[in-house]
Amino acid sequence: MDSISSRIQEVTPSLTLAVTNQAKAMLARGEEVYGLAGGEPEVDTPDHIKAAAMLAIQEGKTKYTAAGGIPELRSALSEKFAADNNLEYAANQICVTAGAKMACFNAILAVVEEGDEVIIPTPYWVSYPEMVRIAGGKPVLVETKESNGWKMTAEQFEDAMTPATKMVILNSPGNPTGAIYTEQELRDIGEVALSEDIVILSDEIYEKLVYGENKHVSIASLSKDLYDLTITVNGFSKAYSMTGWRLGYTAAPKPLAEAIEKIQNHSVSNATSFCQYGAVAALKGNQGFISDLRDEYDVKRQFVLSRLKAINNIRVVEPKGAFYFFVYTGQLGLKSMNLTDKLLSRYKVAAVPGIAFGYDEGIRLSYCTTLDVLNEGLTRFEQFCREH
Known part of the structure; x- marks a missing residue:
């Protein structure tokens, strides 16, 4: 459409939000999804x-x-x-x-x-x-x-x-x-x-x-x-x-x-x-919520790190902060969009393609979710990596 500015035509939608919305739509249909794509804490705002x-x-x-x-x-x-x-x-x-x-x-x-x-x-x-x-x-x-x-x-x-x-x-x-x-x-x-x-x-x-x-x-x-x-x-x-x-x-x-x-x-x-x-x-107010949240995430961070390091055909750098892992997946032979599409549609694991972050040979996994979701999601991701 000619009336849309050239600046906006050059802008791409947020792939992180797109993946999250796709996973939510699957959940709404009653499908099981293990969400490792989100960028928000899973706990509620303090009372x-x-x-x-x-x-x-x-x-x-x-x-x-x-x-x-x-x-x-x-x-x-x-x-x-x-x-x-x-x-x-x-x-x-x-x-x-x-x-x-x-x-x-x-x-x-x-x-x-x-x-x-x-x-x-x-x-x-x-x-x-x-x-x-x-x-x-x-x-x-x-x-x-x-x-x-x-x-x-x-x-x-x-x-x-x-x-x-x-x-x-x-x-x-x-x-x-x-x-x-x-x-x-x-x-x-x-x-x-x-x-x-x-x-x-x-x-x-x-x-x-x-x-x-x-x-x-x-x-x-x-x-x-x-x-x-x-x-x-x-x-x-x-x-x-x-x-x-x-x-x-x-x-x-x-x-x-x-x-x-x-x-x-x-x-x-x-x-x-x-x-x-x-x-x-x-x-x-009391800042104890933050230290508790940080301690909880640190446990999850170390859990995810140990699981990812055990997968032979990927590489990962230990993250020092935030609540994400950026996983190098170049050895799997798939571009990141293709990889995350297959991972979600066949293995019910939501991750964000690296191309969203300007790097097409990786994906982002988030650990701001429950240990049960992390455990099952990583088990399925490991199976995906073995089969590719």
Whole structure:
């Protein structure tokens, strides 16, 4: 249709959502499906968070809010950044958004102009390149290596830069690989960004899901110069199991923060009012839910790792964070879409094809489900691998 913009015609639908919806449709028909594709915690939102949102509704806190969020939430987020990330953001440098996805989109729209290049390491989260395209920019994909833990090096970053480079996107801990950049790796990448004033979009949505001795580091905390170049993105979906609440946020230097809030003013106006009161309760309440969730996922992570390592014709790098495994399946001789289609239709196991993340010789398996589903799903996946 001629009336559809060329930018949107170039955008591809989210394959992660497509696989999840297909699996849900099969379940609705009464078919058994072992879902290893989802990107949301299987546990419910904690009761005290739900209670705060319901109280807000009862008290009539259901009207428009300031575009950047209610003062209580922005203040609580400012305290969170100081305590967790060694970052000083005033409340007016923080913008509460309708999900971390929108936070990323706002950040890209605030920086990227027609023809600007944005460097994105692959495998990447599915929406980064599409957001860049919608903004009129050009995604420049840097293929990371399994041998380097699926992380872009400073040298790769520098090699990919051109005079048109405007932004680099970092996701640590990462989706789909679970990779975590060390402090030194971030410093090295940061030095390259500083050399040409490249804006850094640091997506830290999985920061609370870090395992073992690994540490999450916010790149903006490493120096004043990096702080001035970085837009930090986070949200409530993963750590607090609040995916459907659609609450994310950006924190940025004042000029960038003001640009992001302008976009919010003229798009959704504000994140849902009563959900924001739930988010205040999440930040101010007992954080034991997060540590319990992390411990539970660590048990599942180690279980899945032991099962996958026992399969001869695949390879896997141990994920350090998030709740995914990115499995190299090149030895099976199938492209990722073909592989996941067969896996779902014949073995009733839902996984996400690697092509969704810019890497066609792998698939993403999620372990944010029950041990029973993991056990049976992995048994069927192992059978699939043996037969191919």
